[in-house]
Amino acid sequence: xxxxxxxxxxxxxxxxxxxxxxxxxxxxxLVERDCELWHASEPIFSLAGYTLVVSFGYRHLISAELLGxxxxxxxxxxxxxxxxxxxxxxxFWSFFDCTPSGVSIHLIDEGIDTGPILYQRYVNFADxxxxxxxxxxxxxxxxxxxxxxxxxxxxxGQYEAVSQRRKGSFHLVSDLPSEFSGxxxxxxxxxxxxxxxxxxxxxxx
Numbered sequence: 001x002x003x004x005x006x007x008x009x010x011x012x013x014x015x016x017x018x019x020x021x022x023x024x025x026x027x028x029x030l031v032e033r034d035c036e037l038w039h040a041s042e043p044i045f046s047l048a049g050y051t052l053v054v055s056f057g058y059r060h061l062i063s064a065e066l067l068g069x070x071x072x073x074x075x076x077x078x079x080x081x082x083x084x085x086x087x088x089x090x091x092f093w094s095f096f097d098c099t100p101s102g103v104s105i106h107l108i109d110e111g112i113d114t115g116p117i118l119y120q121r122y123v124n125f126a127d128x129x130x131x132x133x134x135x136x137x138x139x140x141x142x143x144x145x146x147x148x149x150x151x152x153x154x155x156x157g158q159y160e161a162v163s164q165r166r167k168g169s170f171h172l173v174s175d176l177p178s179e180f181s182g183x184x185x186x187x188x189x190x191x192x193x194x195x196x197x198x199x200x201x202x203x204x205x
Contacts, residue, residue, distance in 0.1 A: 083165075
């Protein structure tokens with residue numbers, strides 16, 4: 001863990017988990033808000049002592065035990081329109097399963113992407129956004145914008161948390177088909193190919 005910005009004791013003390021300054025603009029914006037900002041991408045063992053904990057691109061599980069150490073809201077920025085596509089590779093599954101595309105900011109609870117939603121928005125893609133890479137980048141940008149739009153309220157705790165009331169969908173990393181060509185693939189062609197491959201009946205010899 002490292003200290004990015006030191007301020008006086010009256011400032012908001014924020015722990016940012018996941019992406020670094022070279023990967024997201026959110027860290028610079030939190031510094032501009034004069035937050036005392038700490039960053040970690042490695043596993044940590046306590047969430048105590050902060051005004052806000054933000055998880056964005058964090059690759060480690062925030063367990064119930066770790067969550068129990070928190071003395072503030074712990075939020076996650078997730079690249080799907082929850083409750084659809086919880087878990088891994090939400091951009092892929094929104095196309096493959098024909099579920100809504102979007103971005104969400106939610107409180108972290110003991111489940112995976114199951115916590116109450118603070119803010120979210122649908123995302124529609126332009127006609128020239130035809131690869132998974134292109135749509136991922138728009139979702140990334142939309143998620144950063146959603147966070148910055150509501151940053152004042154997130155820092156002050158002035159928001160309404162709404163429970164997820166639908167079953168939605170969930171996927172593990174291992175659910176991604178082994179036949180997937182990669183993120184540069186054309187979405188329409190890839191979905192048709194995978195749908196045909198995965199729907200083939202096994203041959204009994």
